[in-house]
Amino acid sequence: MKDISVTLPIKDRFELPEGVIYLDGNSLGPLPKGVRTRVAEMMTQEWGRHLIRGWNADDWMGQPLRVGSRVGQLIGAPEGTVVMGDTLSIKVYQALSAALKLRPGRKVILSDSGNFPSDLYMAQGLIAQLDQGYQLRVVAPDDVAQALNDEVAVAMLTQVDYRTGRMHDMQMITAQVQAAGAVMLWDLAHSAGAVPVDVAGCGCEFAVGCTYKYLNGGPGAPAFIYVRPDITEQVQPALAGWLGHDAPFAFEATYRPAQDIERMRVGTPPVIQMTALEEALKVWDGIDMSAVRARSIALCELFIEEVERRCPDLHLASPRDASMRGSQVSFAFEHGYAAMQALISRGVIGDFRAPDIMRFGFTPLYVDEQDVRRAVDILHEVLVGQLWDAPEFKATGRVT
Amino acid sequence: MKDISVTLPIKDRFELPEGVIYLDGNSLGPLPKGVRTRVAEMMTQEWGRHLIRGWNADDWMGQPLRVGSRVGQLIGAPEGTVVMGDTLSIKVYQALSAALKLRPGRKVILSDSGNFPSDLYMAQGLIAQLDQGYQLRVVAPDDVAQALNDEVAVAMLTQVDYRTGRMHDMQMITAQVQAAGAVMLWDLAHSAGAVPVDVAGCGCEFAVGCTYKYLNGGPGAPAFIYVRPDITEQVQPALAGWLGHDAPFAFEATYRPAQDIERMRVGTPPVIQMTALEEALKVWDGIDMSAVRARSIALCELFIEEVERRCPDLHLASPRDASMRGSQVSFAFEHGYAAMQALISRGVIGDFRAPDIMRFGFTPLYVDEQDVRRAVDILHEVLVGQLWDAPEFKATGRVT
Structure with a gap:
């Protein structure tokens, strides 16, 4: 291909x-070449001329899934298992809150001291909000395996340490985490586009990342989230936005999550920013x-x-x-x-x-x-x- | 002025x-005139030439607050009480989760059938996540006042009904809600830039809205959130992202929310989209x-x-x-x-x-x-x- x-x-x-x-x-x-021209064209033709019709005529609605699949190719995720939107911190929150629901009774979010602070903060915010005895346990990167036990609901790790560049072995740690009965959440902020990643191969339940670093999507480019397809239907979205609804335009009174990865969508996607990213990803063609x-x-x-x-x-x-x-x-x-x-x-x-x-x-x-x-x-x-x-x-x- | x-x-x-x-x-x-040119310039000069330095050189970091204050002028919010970011659904979630913490013991989120479905969905998602006996009570728009009682923690209403255009009296309802001891959250999606709004005058605790409708910020333009300044320090951010931290670049291990409205920031802001919005808001000069x-x-x-x-x-x-x-x-x-x-x-x-x-x-x-x-x-x-x-x-x- x-x-x-x-x-x-x-x-x-x-x-x-x-x-x-x-x-x-x-x-x-x-800035990749072509992005400026593509964004100008999108603003002139799509927003400017098509106006509200752009959602269908230019398939703005399908963009988060389409771009997600392109990002997926760079991290070993099958078509239709990655969707774009929001920021990495929000995606961490979605994955963490869903992970806790997947492991009722287990009260620990395990992370390491090499994780980016925002991931730890999001966990702290979630724990304070839930107020049900959850705790965040942060260990040294080398101590993750020995910190695993039956209290751990989810291990949340950034594969590549933002300060030192130290890199975890995704395959090995995922296996250890899952052997301990916990859910694996990888943050690929410093991995996607930087090193070969195989999310499907490692079998992790969740992976998240941003696209403004090695994927060159521009400042504040949307984040991505991967959910392992066999568990998608068990994933309870804490951020139950209308675009994650199974039928957003039916305007039903009750939230019903989409059957697939689109349940991780929340609100209206940032189309201009998404368009810049979609064009920027063309850099990777043939690489x-x-x-x-x-x-x-x-x-x-x-x-x-x-x-x-x-x-x-x-x-x-x-x-x-x-x-x-x-x-x-x-x-x-x-x-x-x-x-x-x-x-x-x-x-x-x-x-x-x-x-x-x-x-x-x-x-x-x-x-x-x-x-x-x-x-x-x-x-x-x-x-x-x-x-x-x-x-x-x-x-x-x-x-x- | x-x-x-x-x-x-x-x-x-x-x-x-x-x-x-x-x-x-x-x-x-x-599309407002000037937006395309400004975005092209931002991409060329700021992203393209300044690269990472844009966060300081072009004050991308200050943009969510600066733009928030401009939006604030259109909804009667004092300088420094509004911040931009994420999507309206996310802002609803932030306000709702904070409101529940402000009224411990009260278990009801009150809304009306004229509210936009995503607001109701976000409440449902939050309730399911908390799993502590909270409930969403949805009444007819005319029945809000009589549905108020000491079970209601927060009333969440969209001022202008997205289907019918029916408009609530913010002043009157806020007073009724607060008299019942509940917190008032207004969704101004169909109000900001459409009708005169005075969030400070009505005394509501929270107001949220989007900027792609009457504020012409473009598809997926960032949302806004207002918090009444006297309660900001009591507001517990559920979405405890690093840019809401009091010192984001200290990379501390523990989340400490900013003293002011910036605690409602979460992750990296969408700078391209924010720039389009900032330029679009110039339409309102002299209006x-x-x-x-x-x-x-x-x-x-x-x-x-x-x-x-x-x-x-x-x-x-x-x-x-x-x-x-x-x-x-x-x-x-x-x-x-x-x-x-x-x-x-x-x-x-x-x-x-x-x-x-x-x-x-x-x-x-x-x-x-x-x-x-x-x-x-x-x-x-x-x-x-x-x-x-x-x-x-x-x-x-x-x-x-």
């Missing part, structure tokens, strides 16, 4: 600013995720090698073993905040996470070996400059 | 298709809602008068008293479905709601007296044609 014949990188599919080496696609992917992964590992290895050779004050905060790491590399550095500012002002865009983490994402679609070498050159210059010792930085906290 | 000097209509602020009389702005507002209301009433009265005079088979389904009606007029007609199809194919766009309601929205920003007269002419032609008796319609269910 797929024509896998594309050599990476495919920089020409993106509108990258001149002089920028973009190592922050793990936070917000760049093999295993080729992306191989290139990503090569770029990350090169970066680690060069940084460790030339910038000994930085200490690797990511796993050294590539098989344990997503598509990013983090270094701890005392003056990381200042150094990252200086890097950014020199056109090397990564980001900083407190207290001392300098984070660099490597997305082989638009980052090449030359970019990696040049980024290390500039990092080296910045370190030699020691701008954080300058009186100006000490006075203002700003490095330029 | 405001320069109220604009005469209605202001059709030149919209990109309306040639030959269309658009009477469905109560479902999806048309006085009381002038909009006066024109809306005049247009609706003219439409009712002309339809009743020329099309006696149609029966008014909206209140005859303008003070009891929003900015739409509905007629019941046995062949309403076919008649609406025929109208639309002739360029008069309204919509149909089962079983027999033909719905026409009158938005004085871009609808004038001539449009109303022409719409009735075409409606009259359609009725004379009796296309629903044609064998073709009987065979296909389609009228052209």
Whole structure:
């Protein structure tokens, strides 16, 4: 079906600013070519001319499922098992609340300290709302397996740690979680489009993720949710919105969830944003995720090698073993905040996470070996400059 | 502060298709001029060039509050009491779940049969999730006051009925609800930008609404939520997302809600969609809602008068008293479905709601007296044609 014949990188599919080496696609992917034109066309022709008729004429109504199936191809989800909408935090909430209903009597949501805070917050909010003795138990990433017991209703883990890039083995952990009788919920925020993922293969009940990072859907692009198809009909939607109803336009008095994944839809989808994402996903046509992964590992290895050779004050905060790491590399550095500012002002865009983490994402679609070498050159210059010792930085906290 | 000097209509602020009389702005507002250009600019300059830096450089982070304050001006909400995000169904859920926590011991969510189904569904979903004996009680719109008692935790009402345009008196009902010790939640989906609203004046605890109807933000534009400022700190967010945290970028392990309305934020906001809305709201510069209301009433009265005079088979389904009606007029007609199809194919766009309601929205920003007269002419032609008796319609269910 797929024509896998594309050599990476495919920089020409993106509108990258001149002089920028973009190592922050793990936070917000760049603008793919064609998206601006497609969005303008959608606004002019569909919204502007078709007006309300766009829901049918342009199939805005079918878009969340159609785009979901395209995202599904990138995470190993069968057609019709993924739907788009809302934000990742909302999708986490939907999955968590449904998971608790699937395991009555079990009171623990298990997570790890490498999870993104919003996932933990959503669990805390749900627990406080339910007020029925549920608790969130957060352990170290390596301790998940031994924390499993018959109190655990659901394990909620982000596959790739947003700070360190540390990566869980989805297959192994899912099996452990399910052997303990719990439900598995994976957050793929830093996985989808970054590493090969096989949600169907690992057998997890739920997977969620966002599309503004490695999937380049633009700031605030809609999130996705996967539900394993054999349990969809048992999933009770806490967020019982009309577009998850089996017959939204019958305007019935009582909620009846759709038979399929569409029960995870809630309200009116953000059509403009969904259109930007749908166009952005065309970047992936002809791309093999295993080729992306191989290139990503090569770029990350090169970066680690060069940084460790030339910038000994930085200490690797990511796993050294590539098989344990997503598509990013983090270094701890005392003056990381200042150094990252200086890097950014020199056109090397990564980001900083407190207290001392300098984070660099490597997305082989638009980052090449030359970019990696040049980024290390500039990092080296910045370190030699020691701008954080300058009186100006000490006075203002700003490095330029 | 405001320069109220604009005469209605202001059709030149919209990109309306040639030959269309658009009477469905109560479902999806048309494309305001400038939105396409602004969105293209945002994509090129902000997403494309600034990339991740857009969150600060272009203040994407502050946008939900900034846009909320602009929407607030149209509904009588003070600066800093409204925030944008998600969908209306999600905002209903946030308000409802918080309201139940504010009235422990009370087990009833009171609503009326004129409420939009999604609001009722969200209540049903919340109740099923909580599984603590809560119930949704739905009464006729005229029976709300007498249904109030000390079991009612919250009254959730849509001010303007989506089918009939029947309008509640927010001031009076809020006072009745609060006198009974319950919390008042208003859905302003068909009110914001349609009729003058004074959320602060009526004293309600919560108000929510969407922005793709009379506020012309585009399909799937973000929703808004208002919380009365004196209770904000007591409001427990069920959807405890990181952007509602008091310090989102501290990445703390425990959720601490923001002190202000920002606690109602959840996940990453849809920046493209938010930008379209922000630009669309400029349409309202210099517009006085009381002038909009006066024109809306005049247009609706003219439409009712002309339809009743020329099309006696149609029966008014909206209140005859303008003070009891929003900015739409509905007629019941046995062949309403076919008649609406025929109208639309002739360029008069309204919509149909089962079983027999033909719905026409009158938005004085871009609808004038001539449009109303022409719409009735075409409606009259359609009725004379009796296309629903044609064998073709009987065979296909389609009228052209």
